[in-house]
Structure formats: structure tokens, C-alpha cells
Amino acid sequence: MITWNNLDTIPAYQELLKVAPVELAEAMTGEKGAERVRKYSVPMAAGLSCNYAAKQVDDKILEVLAKLAEETQLAGKFEALYNGEVINTGEKRMVLHHLTRGQLGEAVVADGVDKRSFYVQQQEKIAELANKVHSGEITNAAGEKFTTVVQIGIGGSDLGPRAMYLALENWAKVNHTFKMEARFISNVDPDDAAAVLNTIDVARSLFVLVSKSGTTLETLTNESFVKDALKKAGLEPSRHMIAVTSETSPLAQSDEYLAAFFMDDYIGGRFSSTSGVGGAVLSLAFGPEVFARFLEGAAEEDKLARNRDMYANPAMLDALIGVYERNVLGYQNTAVLPYSQALSRFPAHLQQLDMESNGKSVNRFGEPVDYVTGPVIFGEPGTNGQHSFYQLLHQGTDIIPLQFVGFRDSQMGTDVVIQESTSQQKLCANVAAQIVAFACGKADDNRNKNFEGGRPSSIVIGEQLTPEALGALLSHFENKVMFQGFVWNINSFDQEGVQLGKVLAKKVLAHDTDGALKAYSDLLNI
């Protein structure tokens, strides 16, 4: 029997507040530190592992976190979710993104349809289209092959797919599976669409319009922008556009697309990278086989998230350590720092995933909670970030937990030895150095040069960023966010906080304003 209770009513949480915190600088120094690095690691899918030696936890704290996992019924809640319970209480919806990559539990039937079969069917339809585009069976009116795919979407219909595309672009090129260049238009700023359109051959471009709701102002505006450009180039838009949307959206009724693929209301935008939202652009860019491998990695990681044992469940463990940092140690932010240029937009994707999901101050019954919830997420790839904001991370007044990601091998394999090390070795050396510098610090009589240390981090380490590793990485963070939402007793699957701004913007455009809104409208000459 699943019960939903606020965190501050859970006995293990009260116990956690009383446990002595770990002195990280001390714990990570010398042989003790080496022992922690060997001990505090959990295997993930696709050859990844999550090392949490540099987190402020020890066996005692972990023991209480495991109790917290039990008492908040994390495994049972996940089971309820993947078996089709209405977990998104705000919108009265099931939460089914896991079904896009595998069947974790019972069959889930909605509106008379088996949902796993529905998602697989959409993937097959996308694969068929992608293969026809690649073989030249589907071409432009002049019989030429399409060379570029442009995704038009925003938020979850942009950030995840864009981050995944960038993550695999170079991998696909060196592994000879690269099929089409992908570009992305998201912002309603006309310069975004104009800049993309200026650098592509529209005649040989296929546009993927992605909007679950089919009502998003930015996306519909950009669709018209692109259609206008196609018409001006003497092209018929319907031969150049495909749609990915939900079956109930206004776009689904339109016959203005070459093809339409469907997801549904049971997949939140920020959880939709493994649905057709990511599937169309990634299958067109790299081929359906690469997309299938990405899904396999996610499916394997999802299976680990089912483990009741926290120590063998990386997402659950990561989530609980995050709750400890946020609610007991009082840290307000988390920095996502991939030491991989291919993951340059991964922090931006995690920012939406985490902050749109867990940026809530009422529980799942709409009652205010008396504790803090989701942290602020930001990040940049290393080593670039080191020369930007790491100063504050090392010596600023706030302690910011860090999420590193690193790979032993590069994706492209092109490297040089300079001063007796390769660039990849330099990259890896830097991430190792940063973890220890943050954790242990360095005493100096000159206060300006003193490093306090005690700054926690964890690292996900893999061999190479392959499609499987990327899928596993994505699933890990999706499940982490979900588990944290369960612990906080909030609904991680709606986003009412984005609505007010949209309503007011409509009023401005309709000139239906007064007070400050009118004054700002005048200031901006609207």
C-alpha cells in the first residue's frame, strides 16, 4: 500500500537531521580518501559507473538514507508509475516515458491501446520514413535528396533532442552512421530562425515541427516563419515538413505535413527525448539503428532504477544524496560539469528537466510544504568552466555540489601528445584534480590563496560517450529527478509555473493591458 507523505513527517528524515555530517576535507585526504574512491562507487548501464566518494556521506549517513528510501517507498512509487498509476495528479495523467524504451512492468492500456505497442509503432513509422529519406525514396520536388533536418520546437521539444544530437554528432561521423546535418530553431526571436535559414539550403531541408500541445506560441510562429521562407523559395511547405505531436493536438488534424508522428499527454516535454520528439530528428540525423541503441542504454538504466536496494540503484542513491545536500546541509544549487565537449548542451537539458520538474512549493495535494525542494541547476563543460565560474565554486561563500561526467576515451580518437600527454589525458587529469581540489582544499597563510575544501562532488565515469552510454546517462538523471520528487512529495510532472507569463504575453500582444504591464509594453514599443 503506497502512501504519500511530506518529507518532514518521515522518521528517517528526522534521524538524518541529527546525524553528524562528514568532514569531507578530512575524509578525502591520504589513504582514507583512496579507500573511499574504491568503495563508494555504483555500476550503471552501458559500462558507466557513479562514484560518490567525494560526497559528504559515510556508511552511517547512507544507512539512514536507505531507511529514508524505504519509508518514502521509492521503489514502490516507481513501480506504481511504470505500471500506469495516475502519478501526475495535477494534470490527472499517467507518466509513461519509460515505456518508450522498454516494458518495466505490467502492460499499460489507455483508451483501448497498449501504450508500449503504440510507442514502438511510432518508432517503426519514424524509422521507415528516415530510411526512405536516406535512400532517396522520399525527396524534394526536384528529386534531390534531403541533406539537412531542422527541428522546430522549444523547451522539452528542443533542449533534450538538441543536447542528444550534439552528444552523438561527432561519434556518428567517425562511426560512419552520420546521415544528415541537424539544426534547431527554438526561440521566438526572429534572429534565431533567420540565422538558421540563412545557413541551410531550404530546398534540401526537412523541417520537423515538434509540439506536444500543438499550441506553443514560439513553435507555431517559427513554423509560419519557415513556411514563409519555403514559399518565397518557390517550394511547397507540405513536402518539407513533418510533425511530431500528440493525437489530440490541433496539429494532428492538419494535412499540411509530409508525415505526422505521435506521442501523448502521458509523456512530459522534458521527459520526451526518447519518444518521437527526439526520435524523429535523431533517426534522420544518425539512422534508426543509432536511435535504437540510445533507447537500449536508457532501458538498461531504467531496469537498475527498479532495484529496491538503494546501494544497487544509482538514480535512487544520487537522488537521496541530493536530498541530504539540499534539505539537511542547505545547499541551494547544483552545477552539472561534463568533461566532454559533446555534452555541451547536456547541462541546459538537465536544467529544464530538474527545475521544471521539482521547482515546486506545494505537495502533490496542493498543500504548501515546509521544506526546500529542487535546487538551481546550471553548468558548462569542463575544462571551459574552470576558466569561467570555478573561482566561485572553489572560494565563493556558497557551497555548490558538483555533478561531474567524464569518459576515459574521446569520441573521435584524433589526439596529439604535447608535453608528454594527450589532450584526452589532460582532460581527465583536470577532472580528477578538480574533484580533489574541491574536496580537500589547500591551507595557505595567505587567506586569498587558501582553499577551504569540503566542497562535494560526484562523477559519472564511462569508457566512451556512445549511444548506449548517452541513453543510460539520460535515464539516470530522469529517474533521479523522479525519485527526488517522490521524497519531497511533490508532483514532478506538471509545470503550472510557466503559465502566468504566457497569459500576460498574450494580453500584451492583444493590447489588453494596464498598470505596470502597460508601462513595460510602452517601454518596449509593442
Ligand SMILES: O=P(O)(O)OC[C@H]1O[C@](O)(CO)[C@@H](O)[C@@H]1O
Ligand atoms: O511541446 P510543446 O507542447 O510545444 O511544449 C514545449 C514546452 O513548453 C512547456 O510546456 C513550458 O512552457 C514545457 O514543459 C514544454 O517542454
